[in-house]
Amino acid sequence: MESARDRIVRRAALEIADAMVVNLGIGLPTLIANLIDDRRGVLLQSENGLLGIGRYPTAAQVDPDLINAGKETVTAVAGASFFDSAESFAMIRGGHVDLAILGGMEVSAEGDLANWMIPGKIVKGMGGAMDLVAGARRTVVIMEHVNKAGESKVKSACTLPLTGRRVVDRLITDLAVFDFPGDGTMALVETQPGVTLDELRKRTDAPFAVAEPVG
DSSP: OOOHHHHHHHHHHTTOOTTOEEEEOTTGGGGGGGGOTTSTTOEEEETTTEEEEOSOOOTTTOOTTOBOTTSOBOOEEEEEEEOOHHHHHHHHHTTOOSEEEEEOSEEETTOOEEOSOOTTSOOOOOTTHHHHHHHSSOEEEEOOSBOTTSOBSEESSOOSOOSBSSOOSEEEOSSEEEEOOSSSOOEEEEEOTTOOHHHHHHTOOSOOEEOSSOO
């Protein structure tokens, strides 16, 4: 059976169109790299200095010096470019990334994102997320709809420190897909197979409108 994570990643891969420059955030988004072989001209960017990430390596392909921002070993496609972090962030801040697909801890009804720290837990920094939500032309967040305690991660208002305010364009969870038009509201545009509207409302803390028709 397909897991919730598989369902999220497979749906998120559909957001990537031909010839896009795409940044895949640490964690769940990096799995998308294995699902875009049929997208022509797509370049995956990593903020530690690689443009042209390929599929995850086989055991024979592993190069310990070739890693993404999450320190996972990766492959590079033909024609890939390597550069320092300063140039990488100039690329992000300059608006040259078409799409950022990021993981999330919480998303609010207004499109706020919290994804970089939990108070009281050790954190090494906010990474590139704050730059990505400000610089990428479009931001898609992917995450499981509820946490391990069964509490909704789609909140009326985020309770964790924010990465950015009103920065989410689309949210994809294992239950549904929501859009944020930028006016402080969120709208349901798709449900995952077998998910009812009643179930979704029970498991979503944030209020949402229902776009017609729902996919």
